[in-house]
Amino acid sequence: MIIRGEVCVGCGRCQPYCPAGAIHFSGLKSEVDRETCLECGTCLRVAICPVDAIMDDPTAFEYPRAVRKVFSDPTAPHIATGIEGRGTEESKTNDVTGRVGPDSVGVAIEVGRPTLGMGLPDVQKISRALARAGITEIEPCNPIHQMYADESTGDLRADLMGERVLSAIIELEVKKDRLPHILRVLKEVAKEVDSVFTLDVYSLLGPDLEISKEVLAALDSEGFPWRPNAKINVGLGRAWEERRAS
Amino acid sequence: MTHSLHREGTIDSLERDYCVFIYPARGFNYAGSAPKIRRLAELIYTCGAANFCPTTLRENMYSEVATPEEVLASIQKDGTRVYSTWNNPEKLKQLLIKMKEADEGISIVVSGLIDRVRVMAREIGLNPHTINMSLGIHGRTELLPPADIRQFTTMCGHAMVAPGLVRNSLRRVKTGKSTAWDESIVLAKPCACGIYNPYRSEEMLNDLAPVYAVSRW
Numbered sequence: 001m002i003i004r005g006e007v008c009v010g011c012g013r014c015q016p017y018c019p020a021g022a023i024h025f026s027g028l029k030s031e032v033d034r035e036t037c038l039e040c041g042t043c044l045r046v047a048i049c050p051v052d053a054i055m056d057d058p059t060a061f062e063y064p065r066a067v068r069k070v071f072s073d074p075t076a077p078h079i080a081t082g083i084e085g086r087g088t089e090e091s092k093t094n095d096v097t098g099r100v101g102p103d104s105v106g107v108a109i110e111v112g113r114p115t116l117g118m119g120l121p122d123v124q125k126i127s128r129a130l131a132r133a134g135i136t137e138i139e140p141c142n143p144i145h146q147m148y149a150d151e152s153t154g155d156l157r158a159d160l161m162g163e164r165v166l167s168a169i170i171e172l173e174v175k176k177d178r179l180p181h182i183l184r185v186l187k188e189v190a191k192e193v194d195s196v197f198t199l200d201v202y203s204l205l206g207p208d209l210e211i212s213k214e215v216l217a218a219l220d221s222e223g224f225p226w227r228p229n230a231k232i233n234v235g236l237g238r239a240w241e242e243r244r245a246s
Numbered sequence: 247m248t249h250s251l252h253r254e255g256t257i258d259s260l261e262r263d264y265c266v267f268i269y270p271a272r273g274f275n276y277a278g279s280a281p282k283i284r285r286l287a288e289l290i291y292t293c294g295a296a297n298f299c300p301t302t303l304r305e306n307m308y309s310e311v312a313t314p315e316e317v318l319a320s321i322q323k324d325g326t327r328v329y330s331t332w333n334n335p336e337k338l339k340q341l342l343i344k345m346k347e348a349d350e351g352i353s354i355v356v357s358g359l360i361d362r363v364r365v366m367a368r369e370i371g372l373n374p375h376t377i378n379m380s381l382g383i384h385g386r387t388e389l390l391p392p393a394d395i396r397q398f399t400t401m402c403g404h405a406m407v408a409p410g411l412v413r414n415s416l417r418r419v420k421t422g423k424s425t426a427w428d429e430s431i432v433l434a435k436p437c438a439c440g441i442y443n444p445y446r447s448e449e450m451l452n453d454l455a456p457v458y459a460v461s462r463w
């Protein structure tokens with residue numbers, strides 16, 4: 001994002017809206033720090049500037065800087081998934097798609113969340129740690145998949161290493177018995193990254209919202225407490241498009 | 247997206263904070279979904295959501311960019327997703343009863359306290375299918391804003407509500423320049439999915455403002 005210095009009247013209203021803290025006074029006017037800005041679009045979207053001094057940086061749509069926008073602006077669509085947002089549809093439509101079955105568990109590593117964002121070198125620390133541990137089941141429709149240079153090593157594209165994103169989701173879908181191994185890897189790599197990630201698991205429910213015993217045992221054995229609030233697909237969906245309906 | 251999964255705060259406060267999503271699935275039930283989604287979105291309106299946003303508009307219900315009729319009329323495209331937030335469990339239950347009766351076949355996701363949703367599902371006769379559980383935040387958590395600020399910022403899971411904006415609102419409420427409700431509408435604005443709960447935010451601003459130290463009057 002850029003602020004047109006010749007238009008800005010230096011009221012400072014835009015500054016607290018920036019999640020990255022990228023807008024500062026430079027003399028009497030506000031200025032965006034290009035390195036810190038994640039191109040999330042918030043300052044422009046909230047339309048707070050009284051003189052319309054804030055505008056899109058034309059280079060925000062050019063590779064490699066464009067990854068900032070697609071992984072930081074929730075209204076920017078991803079080409080791979082066709083949906084806006086940071087991931088695929090995960091558990092949300094699982095009653096219709098059957099993507100995660102009874103023997104499987106989905107794992108989502110939400111890098112940079114909440115709030116801090118993450119540099120791509122840190123994302124690579126996670127992708128490499130997963131690859132080293134033999135965990136290569138990265139969801140192919142996940143937008144982050146396009147950043148991989150080599151799935152077998154977890155290397156991301158070298159030309160992205162100077163970029164930062166507010167949030168990107170590494171999604172895996174594995175057999176339940178692999179969950180403890182994955183959690184152990186993530187526990188270790190959490191000590192190496194210079195930012196944060198949130199972690200979540202999704203699996204099928206039994207009657208009366210019974211959570212999979214295998215999943216709970218894995219969380220218990222690896223020392224991962226889960227939060228009391230969750231996202232629950234209440235089972236009202238069904239497929240009707242012929243090519244996919246079974 | 248898991249943008250409603252990591253909402254933080256006390257259990258008491260989360261008792262009045264739920265999200266409901268309408269999610270069609272590409273390739274499975276997209277075709278012909280628009281009228282169904284619109285009917286479900288009408289239920290969200292009439293049952294009294296605390297906030298609401300279809301992906302056709304990307305503006306929450308307090309943005310005043312459209313009347314409720316215009317918001318609903320905007321849902322004309324197959325595959326539109328609808329996000330909503332609820333501060334009253336009883337209203338949420340009524341919504342789910344009506345959604346079950348409507349039987350439109352589109353996936354519905356409820357985000358909130360697991361135990362509450364379990365009881366509600368049992369009472370209504372729903373059979374929840376899949377759960378997405380949050381295992382919390384990992385890595386350099388010492389860099390995060392403090393928990394009292396995060397309970398506001400995590401109401402927008404895409405992190406569009408800046409910690410500095412929350413502090414600004416606390417300062418304005420504390421110094422009598424604005425009300426907790428008006429500031430909650432300010433805080434709801436950056437959340438492009440309409441899942442920031444302004445009622446819960448108002449409660450939390452009123453709770454925190456008296457004890458919050460301000461550096462600037």
Ligand code: SF4
Pocket residue numbers: 001017018019020021022023032036037038039040041042043044
């Ligand atoms: S686009 Fe986002 S990160 Fe960049 S200056 Fe605006 S609010 Fe800050």
Ligand code: SF4
Pocket residue numbers: 003007008009010011012013014015029030048049050051052053054
């Ligand atoms: S809101 Fe507009 S005029 Fe005010 S400081 Fe920001 S860019 Fe300048």
